[in-house]
Amino acid sequence: MLVSVSRRRSLAALAALGATLGAVPALAQVRIDISGVGGSRIPVAIVDFRDEAKSPQPIAAIIRADLERSGQFRSVDAPAGLNETSVPAFPEWRSKQADALVAGTVNRLADGRLDIRFKLWDVVKGTELIGQAQAVHPDDARLAAHRVADLIYEKLTGDKGVFATRMAYVTKTGRRYSLVIADADGEGAKVALTSPEPIISPAWAPNGRELAYVSFESGKATVRVQDVQTGSRRVLADFKGTNSAPAWAPDGSQLTLSLSREGGTQLFAINRDGSGVRRLARSSAIDTEPCYSPDGTQIYFVSDRGGGPQIYRMSAGGGGADRITFNGTYNISPAISPDGRTLAYITRTNGAFRLSVMDIASGDSQQISDASEDESPAFSPNGKLIVYASRAGGREVLMTTTLDGKIKTPLLITTAEVREPTWGPFSSQ
Incomplete structure (x- = not known):
């Protein structure tokens, strides 16, 4: 069956089209817990912000956790006492083995911000690199901390940070499914949709304002698109048979879906308004789980x-396909890095489903997890x-990992079923 571990659980409903599943779970959030040994990481000292208690969120702690989770930094103990107006005693901080230092202040303005x-x-x-002030509503204090972490990350690494982006994923508790949107650290989770019927395959639009997903609420698999701000929804695909596996083109103009409208299960392109449906390939095989290359010229699929089940690649306009994966007999759930160089996917080895990565140019691949039930990989928008x-x-967990697998961090641990995470674009906040 051409499905990932989550698809084995959730798409069992695809075969049994009206199965009732799903209730909004009580989610247990966890703090940073990095495992593995990374390479060279920048030692950074982040002092608790002066008057941080005025904020409903621990600003410095959020920044520390963001930077550590990236795999590029390690925290250095930083006693309180500094703020952004201080003149640091750099020799003392060098003696603490810190290469960078962050300090700040939180004040409450007259209007409550x-x-x-x-x-x-x-x-x-011994120089200042960057400084910033931002006035935010208290409800946005966590987002403000993520933005500070993004600025620090970019200044020290040269790459854009992803801490202020968002993720989406699906949970199942009891007999109810929930589509959940959360910060990139797994916190601040909000339920965008609940249903007694399955919700599967969420996919962010490139504009960061919409999610496409598969819903069974009408008694069959249909693809819907939801505005994450307003909650408004529209049906994109409700053709004869099943409608599944939506994937947005990088420019947002169209999606590729897996449809059985003409018999079998094949890939079709469809305009974002639901018009212009066109079949991309013709075979007797089951084709599913499409994803676009970053430049939009190619589609990877299972x-x-x-x-x-193996991963193939074809032109985004359709036609013949080339096989990409050759190690093992079961490779599914392709995801392509933003630079187009790396394929992440799930491989089955001796009954275990494990996260793997492949250098697309060379074909070299490696498993970067030793777990047995990995599923649904998705890259951060900076590809790191x-x-x-x-x-x-025995518990469900969302994880992030560096591409070499050396630094893994749990974002969410829960007794509910959690599946199919997808990382939003830079514009998703």
Whole structure:
């Protein structure tokens, strides 16, 4: 069956089209817990912000956790006492083995907003690198902290940070499914949709304002698109048979779906308004789980045309396909990095479903997880992390990992079923 671990659980409903499943779970959030040994990480000291108690969120702690989770930084103990107006004693911080230093202040303005200020210093050179002030509603204090972490990350690495982006995923508790949207650290979760029928395959639109997903609420699999701000929804595909596996083109003009409208299960392109449906390939195989290359010229997908589920690639305009995966007999759930160089996917090895990555140019691949129930990988928009769902100690968990698998961080641990995470674009906040 051409499905991931989550698809084995949730798409069992696809075969049994009206199965009732799903209730909104009580989610147990966890703090940063990095496992594995990373390579060279920048040592950074982040001092608790002065008057941080005025904020409903622990600003400095959020920044520390964001930077550590990226795999690019390690925290250095930082006693309180500094703020953004201070003149740091750089020799003392160098003696603490810190390369960078962050300090700031939180003030409450007369209109109730929070004035959050910070500075970043290069301890080695003894110079100020960046400073910023932002006034935010208290409800946006966590987002403000993520934005500070993004600025620090970009200044010190040269790459854009992803901490202020969002994720979406599906949970199942009892007899109810929920489509959940959360911060990139797994916190601040909000339920966008609940249903007694399955919700599967969420996919962010490139504009960061819409999610496409598969819903069974009408008694069959249909593809719907929801505005995440207003909650308004529309049916994109409700053709004869099943409608599944939506994937947005990078420019947002169209999606590719897996449809059985003409018999079998094949890939079709469809305009974002539901018009212009066109079949991309013709075979007797099951083709599903499409994803676009970053430039929009190619589609990666899963097919059993070779006898078992493997990952293939074809032109976004359709036509013939080339097989991409050759290691093992079961490879599914492709995701392509934003630079187009790396394929993340799930491979089955001795009955275990594990996250793997492949260098597309060379074909070299490696498993970067030793778990047994990994599923649904998705890249961060800067391509530096992968989010996926798994199980640990008998509990469901969302994880992020660096591409080498050396630094893994649980974002969410819950007794509810959690599946199919998808990472939103830079514009998703």
